[in-house]
Amino acid sequence: MPACQRCTTARAALKRPKTGESVCKACFYLAFETEIHETITTNHLFRRGEKVAIGASGGKDSTVLAHVLHLLNQRYDYGLDLVLLSVDEGITGYRDDSLATVQRNQVQYGLPLKIVSYGDLYGWTMDEIVAQVGLKNNCTFCGVFRRQALDRGAVLLGVDHIVTGHNADDIAETVLMNILRGDIARLQRCTSILNNNDGTIKRSKPFKYTYEKEIVMYAYFKNLDYFSTECIYAPQAYRGYARTFLKDLEAIRPSAILDIIHSGEAFAAPSDPPSAKTTAAPAHAHGEKPAQRDAGECERCGYMSSQRVCKACVLLEGLNRGLPRLGIGKTDRLRRRHNLHEATSPETLGRTIEHMANVRLEAARASPAAAASPPTPPPPAGAAGVGVGEPSTALSAPSAAAATARGVGVANNDAPRLASRGALMEL
Amino acid sequence: MVSLELRFSGGMELLFGGTKAVTVDVPLKAGAATMRDLLPWMRDHLLKERPELFMDGDSVRPGILVLINDADWELEGDLEYALKASDEIVFISTLHGG
Ligand SMILES: [Zn+2]
């Protein structure tokens, strides 16, 4: 029974995959939490006063993330206003159970919880979508709808920043898949710990360097309550070959996970990938590719989109028209065959997604504390002041200096928006 | 016979018919039999479905964590750990959900 290599007294409980070190429970907790704190500070993930939504699925990663962020926010006085944000895809017997887990977390940590549902946003639950499209492309619908649902939930909450529980193993897996596909643009996005540039709400991954094994051991030793049933609509139970390959590598050489993340970063670093626009030009000449637009908005729903109509709106149109391959297969060809122009008048589309401008207005009405009296310079009225713009990028020099002086990577933004907390305690 | 307390979590219980904990008398010799003997016995007698998701070669599938008496089995010699009466062995899947 080996002793802990840190304190040399207690019985070791875990062999750390990152370092091979044998540590006792207490030393493990401290190392685990401190390393995440260091990731947060060295990458300047947070600003003081920032309102941060934890994307909470009830699974192990987001459950541990909620626990650790809640703890670090108190221990190091980040001054964050934390909320839980969950997406209800409408999957009977799966999501309803996992949301019950999130609701227990809400009580345990005293964090407000907001649930946005596919049924409310799109008029279709995943159960209904699968009934129409079957089990082949259902994950495409779910992925596109989830991303937009989280962003819309964040706008409703007046959130500045969404954190997700993606861990080192997840990121290494994505790096592998993007390298195999030669997708440099995505490689860049998946390795960056903080995305704050494409017109959507700032997103980050505080667990980027945290091993899955340690997340699971932490949850187990701390008795954290999480939900671990697979999605009934994702038939390949265990995430496929890249995952298996990665776990095999890790078993032989645990540092492989971080090595792969680092090589992904190295691939992505020289950056400035050839612009998609220039390379797509010839295809455009043949009339196959719709015109690309930079950081535009979907003309139907106002969501950030490089196309005239965002992917979610195209998928939804397909569902409503009984043409579920719209947006999945050869969309342009399908549109021609069925004589459906992108600029169709809204009345013929059936149910559409609420326009972002309305969502922002609704948010401003629902929590005047967050929207009407923002901390520092009030954004222009048109922006509705709910943090979808990026007032955050301009970090004033004095506050950055203050943050450094305090040894915390969060900037000082004197008036935390804690007042709105009560208004957000909704299910 | 050696009497063991087996626990399953993190989705591992799904492969064992939903059982989260079970006390079993395993027809192996305490002090002599090891985890290397226990795993195939569990596969043949307790596992309800998809044996390929439990074992890989003579060990557990990578991504399944094992604890022996509340400590990482990697600290206890993993497959070579000699079973003792009333050992508690926990199997946790890291592969489910997120
Ligand atoms: Zn220790």
Ligand SMILES: [Zn+2]
């Ligand atoms: Zn749209």
